[in-house]
Amino acid sequence: MTWKDVLKAHCGTEKMGCTGCPKCDMEKKLVGNQKRIDADKDGEITGKDFAMLRDKTKKSEGMEEKILEEIEKEGGALGMKNLKQFGEEAEIKRVLAEMNKEGKVFLHENGDIYTHKPVKGMGSKMPGFKGFPKR
Numbered sequence: 001m002t003w004k005d006v007l008k009a010h011c012g013t014e015k016m017g018c019t020g021c022p023k024c025d026m027e028k029k030l031v032g033n034q035k036r037i038d039a040d041k042d043g044e045i046t047g048k049d050f051a052m053l054r055d056k057t058k059k060s061e062g063m064e065e066k067i068l069e070e071i072e073k074e075g076g077a078l079g080m081k082n083l084k085q086f087g088e089e090a091e092i093k094r095v096l097a098e099m100n101k102e103g104k105v106f107l108h109e110n111g112d113i114y115t116h117k118p119v120k121g122m123g124s125k126m127p128g129f130k131g132f133p134k135r
Contacts, residue, residue: 060095063087064104067095068115071105077114
């Protein structure tokens with residue numbers, strides 16, 4: 001296809017309200033990650049979608065603070081059952097994943113959540129470890 005064929009393929013009248021050409025009659029679909037932005041799932045990205053996303057972000061920031069407070073209250077580590085009081089499990093997991101990515105919390109393979117990075121296999125080599133009490 002030459003450049004002349006490409007130019008003839010669409011006359012440019014879509015800007016003036018073209019309704020005759022099949023390309024203009026096609027319904028525009030969201031592509032790529034635009035589906036993530038469409039918060040109200042109506043197939044269009046509008047200001048309402050962005051407002052909903054901003055509200056969701058504000059909620060997650062509040063939840064982030066509550067999660068960190070709960071972890072500190074529990075001594076630096078806890079499980080998911082302690083966090084279920086703050087909202088839906090899917091939302092909590094999403095917020096935890098963001099916090100993990102930012103390095104605010106660390107997730108253990110068995111599901112525990114830490115504010116410090118768990119050290120595997122340190123045992124008696126831990127800094128400040130003076131040994132087990134003698135009986």
